[in-house]
Amino acid sequence: MLGDGGRKRAVVFRIGEFSRLTLVPVTTLRYYADLGILVPAYVDPETGYRYFSAEQVPLVNRLLVLKDLGLSLGEVKAVVADELGPDELRGMLRLKRAEIGRRVEEEQQRLDRVEARLRLIEKEGGMPGQEIVIKQVQAVRGLGCRDTVDQMGIGPMFGDVLGGVMMQGATPSGPPMAVYHDPEFDPAAVDMEVLIPTAAPPSGATPGGREIVECVVPAAEAAVTVHLGPYPTLGEAYQALLAWFSEQGRTVGGPAVEVYLTGPDEPGGPVTEVRLPIGA
Amino acid sequence: MLGDGGRKRAVVFRIGEFSRLTLVPVTTLRYYADLGILVPAYVDPETGYRYFSAEQVPLVNRLLVLKDLGLSLGEVKAVVADELGPDELRGMLRLKRAEIGRRVEEEQQRLDRVEARLRLIEKEGGMPGQEIVIKQVQAVRGLGCRDTVDQMGIGPMFGDVLGGVMMQGATPSGPPMAVYHDPEFDPAAVDMEVLIPTAAPPSGATPGGREIVECVVPAAEAAVTVHLGPYPTLGEAYQALLAWFSEQGRTVGGPAVEVYLTGPDEPGGPVTEVRLPIGA
């Protein structure tokens, strides 16, 4: 058309023209060429210049469409290079559909959380002091015992169990924990389990007066918060957790667990993690 | 508690214990520490060991919550470090809300496209030969002319315009284009505009018999496809495009544009890009 005198030379474009034709940036074209996804029709062995043919424009479009459907460049390469059949392609797209669906769901939930947080800020004028996080806590194995005591007996029980475990020669592998088996807190009769995590628990003997046995706190999905301050103020943490449960429309799925990250002798009071399992 | 003889030493955890407490991987804790997001309570200057205090557990939870709301680590750092007020935080969250909303929208549309493609594959048993892509095509400036000719006059018109433009000494900056101004194709009277893109267009003179003037193809959002094969088969491309418009529930927003990437003398026929603007 533009001269060429009848010699049959394929119509090729340099990378810049091709970029203008396809609206794909030059650097990206080079990147695709290096990855082998869009191999130039001809590469000058002297200069390294890449030349693309007009027939490659629809290939670029196919590539863009596949990318737009959410395929990674590796998958795109497999599709355009290996010419994989409609079955594999269908399978791949079904996977993508599931994956994108999941992502939509996730983002929607994230959006809900952001909106809840915004409402909270509007109402309270700032971030709350204690955050509530969902965690998949794994099971904890250790030594301890379960007993029903009144409110005043809680402190002594810790000392008792701790002393008993030490007497057994076991080495704590983490901070002490307690499980409160009563759904309601009754100051007169607290059904609680105190345990010290240990790596390889040797078995039973008696300390001050209670029997030390192997105990397990089961794995759970739990709403978790951390309370800073003396034990009488732990109720705030439970209030916040229960408010969260009612706000989320979820139910409590098991007994509360407290983890005593720091003892009561610290300046500023102890640090206590409170876990409330989420119902199935 | 564990001895310590009454000396006031803060309860600190090594990175592994802290990781177990917070369920954040050790490597990630180190990463956050390096970024200055979660600075250890104490770093041993001799060994470099990082020690975290129990008071930092709620800080980690706050961090996780913020990250979960979609903030980047940089933003999280700004929030936890600079203690920025509720106003900035609110603003940031509002931005996030908009951003996440956009992303939900996008992913939803992507999901729709994947499902449409899956339906297509089920029906046709494979990928279509020609893909349709949405592109923001920018305006093209050049030399050419508009005329109404019959079907047989299209070819000569190209030769005429091309010759005229060459005679002006202008250098084409891209492949020839044509705009078809009739909504319907009437073989007896085709209202078409032929133009050759040029960088700095010099103005008017006459070639074989038509006046060459400066022309512009406006920028547009267009559905684009590329057709391989002789011109009489271009109807397939238009059919595919119109099917796409009706499937997408969109309307055509302007005259069709054809870009002649390759001339008719190529083996295998010419390569032609067809653009149909999308209505506002």
Place this chain on the structure above:
DNA sequence: CTTGACTCTCCAGTGGGTGGAGACCCCATG
């Protein structure tokens, strides 16, 4: 031949980590 636009290769950086290599440290036991 010069000039300016274009292209080449190579390297670095993005974000939010993950994994490994090789060296050092801590602690409990013998």
Place this chain on the structure above:
DNA sequence: CATGGGGTCTCCACCCACTGGAGAGTCAAG
């Protein structure tokens, strides 16, 4: 007090899909 095993350190590379820059070479018009 030596030793062993597990924990921790730093540094580097890798993931994805690009994007930007430096410095050198190339192409085409005047």
